[in-house]
Amino acid sequence: MANLVLILVNLIALPALLVFVVIINPSSHADAVFVSIDCGFTGSSTYKDENSIVWTGDEAYIHSKHESQVFNEYYSSNTPVDWTSTVRVFPTLKKNCYTIPIGKSGERLLVRASFRYWDFYDNPNYSATSPGPTFELQFDGNYxxxxxxxxxxxxxxxAIYVAKANTTSICVAQTKDNQLPFISALELRSLDFKMYSHVDSNYALLLANRHTDGTNQTVRYPDDAYDRIWVPANGFIVTENVKGEARSIDTSSAQDNPPEAVLQNAVETIGTLWSLVLDTSGLPQSQDQKVRIYMTTYFSEVIRPLNSSTGKRSLQVLVDGNPYSGTIVPPFGSVSTVYITNITAYSDTNFTIESTFQSKLPPLINAYELYTITGPLTQATTSTKDVEGLAALQREFEILQKWSGDPCLPSSFAWEWVECTNTTIHATPRVTSLKLSGFGLFGPLPDFSSMDGLQKIDFHNNSLDGPIPDFLGSLPNLNLL
Structure with missing residues (x-):
């Protein structure tokens, strides 16, 4: 039985917003996150899909909901609720963010963002061949x-990454005129921290391919407790699917915790002279755009222990024809894993599985995952002093509450009314300017004295009242008010 935890989080970056998050624990630690958000679903209740995954609406996670637009493709009350038929579109702000509580910093997360476009605005020039919008997707201040x-x-x-705080921020950002960002679904799953730890936590993994072999069935939750989606592999030649004979498979030796369901079948070639070629279509197509990759390949024998006359199956992983692994003898009832990392690749890089000279049986594979590795992630968020001061302004002035996510990161998508220091990935950004002219602010100024990096403050063309706060005269770097 999955543990059920109810967390009440008061988000500093989202003033006056209390978020209740149902956290279902398929993982080994009590505060594991399993959240499925139907973006644009405005129903007051949750719903359960065909995989027994519980979905909730998105209004609790976003502050710019009043600045966005919701569209539903189907209007019949008899149509089952489904995230593919709803969407939230963002016609204002450079960057719009979902902020999701995750319980604690240092959580390793799998985050899946999904987008389904149709003609939201009933454009008379629209056709099925019309291109959809192009825009940027960000997490925790990173591209x-x-x-x-x-x-x-x-x-x-x-994406798989380690969160820096007890919340994580997923943002869409407009990059082209007249092409509005939108989103259909967000899914967050906690992973055991040992998973995918062959790659330094200062980098993220971006999924290229994840395949299950020897079957035509997609595998995901509940068969995979972490809800990774394993898609049947296509494109193998001179191969056949083989159904496994093991009643259970011990996966404890595999650090990335593959589900038993993807190891119960395999694909093998029709003879030892043939190779299995793995799918690299999710990688860049140009050799000039080679990227660092991480690949995990899984091998489990599908037939019972072989007699001496048949001989054992043995195989090897090769990259561009060069041996990468040693000899692998797939075990029956358990799994052998080969991790491929610290190399660069593109779509024409050749990853093959071949029989060794000693093997009497052809090569096989049960499943594999392929990721690209990002550049170094930013190691700092906007200064806590500045976040506290900005939160005070947002609490006092409702019009400012639609901004969320990191105020300064990514640097080209800082909030419209702040300016920040130029930073490296290791330096903490500071807010240096407040540009709030003509925002329609009224009432007294709150205390934002913690923002001691401010150099410029512009409040003209508003309806502020009350005395000028004393702290403005003590801001050490302020030179223009």
């Missing part, structure tokens, strides 16, 4: 990817 959408296609992007 994630550029989202390119097409009508009615589902585009999903998945």
């Amino acid at each position: 994630w990817t550029t989202v390119v959408t097409k009508p009615y296609d589902i585009v999903s992007h998945e």
